[in-house]
Amino acid sequence: MKKKFIITLLITFVCVFSTQAQVKKPTLMVIPADNWCVKNGYMDTFNDQGTIVKVPNYKRALQNSSECYNVITKINTLMSDHSFPLKDLSAVTKSMETNQAMDAVTITKSGSGLSESPLDIIKRNANADIVIELNWSVNTTGPKRSITFSLAAKDAYTDKQVAGCQGTGTPSFSSELPVLLEEAVIGSMDNFTNQLQAHFDDMMENGREVSMEVKVVDNGSGVDLTSEFDGEELTDIIDDWVSDNSVKHRYNLSQGSENFLKFEQIRIALYQANGRPNDTRRWARELVKTLSSKYKIPCRVDIRGLGKAVVMIGEK
Missing domain, CATH: 3.30.70 (Alpha-Beta Plaits)
Structure with missing residues (x-):
């Protein structure tokens, strides 16, 4: 009887583990939010058939701002720790000729202007399900620093927000920005990732x-x-x-x-x-x-x- 119970328990465990292993997760890509790019001068201007259009230059932001590169890398690590597949923005921008791609889509065959924005091109090359826009700022109080952050996850196809979180970390003597970010974000990650998974589960079903x-x-x-x-x-x-x-x-x-x-x-x-x-x-x-x-x-x-x-x- 005891032997049968152990065998049944093992079979149940294997079935549960197998089911969990089959759960598909959305592919994510983390980018700096437009607000951060505007404040830090990482916007490019285009003349789209007489209309001035401003778009973020992610490649320049990653190359020129170690702060940007470090915080995105930290969020990538936290999402990876929750077993979400990731498309790295830095790798995507390196693998495509961004300027040539922008030029190619600036004028369509019919002369109707931009058919795709630079972000659309990056999304298409990354093939991510969800794009997470990250915004942050550093607060200084005497010798202590803290970070205020927001994460807005948007469906790559509709640009509708499907998950979000924001907050301010506890002031700390630490000077490392990624550490401050992790301390501020860590308490919100479970709820945030649950929202992401719920959206993807809905896509799988509906x-x-x-x-x-x-x-x-x-x-x-x-x-x-x-x-x-x-x-x-x-x-x-x-x-x-x-x-x-x-x-x-x-x-x-x-x-x-x-x-x-x-x-x-x-x-x-x-x-x-x-x-x-x-x-x-x-x-x-x-x-x-x-x-x-x-x-x-x-x-x-x-x-x-x-x-x-x-x-x-x-x-x-």
């Missing part, structure tokens, strides 16, 4: 949120979204496709006309049927394939950042 616009190109073809194919309007064909290809049919058609459709809060599966990671471009490409092959409608898909697709009807 899909990742993306958006899509459908636009008709005026090229004289006579095709618009009220055109009928096999007795159905093109708007209804596209609407049915989105419904059939979203997780649990979760989406919202928020705007519509004969030349424009706007789909929001679309939930797409994180993985395709073959197990390959899914993303906005791959998902929208399936719609383009359907319209092109079944209805002979010329169309193409453009991507605006990670989480938005624009399907152009009437143009390849």
Whole structure:
């Protein structure tokens, strides 16, 4: 009897351990917050079709500020200690020609300006699920110092905040900034990481949120979204496709006309049927394939950042 109990206990332990080992965690990337970059002069200015746009220069911040490099490294270590996969911002910026990438996306084929921001380019190259924006400042009281911090975790596809924490550490005689940061952050980490995991668990079950616009190109073809194919309007064909290809049919058609459709809060599966990671471009490409092959409608898909697709009807 005792032997059977021990065997049952071992089997239960193995099952629990196996289940925990299979829990997937989101991939994270930590970046300095815009507010910190502005205060410390790490912003670049671009002329986007007459509009002045300011964007953070992460590469310059990491190269010129040991403070920035050290605090990001410390947060990376703390997240790694909680078993979260990480994309290191420094490694990502080194592996891509940032300036060339910025130049390449400044003007689109149609001359419509920036299709991706520099952060969008970094997100795409990093392939992170969640981006954590870190802001901090050092407080001095006599010989003691403390650090005030905030962590804002945002979904890489929607830029919606999914987790956050902030606070001020206890004043200390320590002069090491990473030590001050760890002392300030450590008490908030469990709750923060639980929020991150809850968001990722929701994505695993209900899909990742993306958006899509459908636009008709005026090229004289006579095709618009009220055109009928096999007795159905093109708007209804596209609407049915989105419904059939979203997780649990979760989406919202928020705007519509004969030349424009706007789909929001679309939930797409994180993985395709073959197990390959899914993303906005791959998902929208399936719609383009359907319209092109079944209805002979010329169309193409453009991507605006990670989480938005624009399907152009009437143009390849």
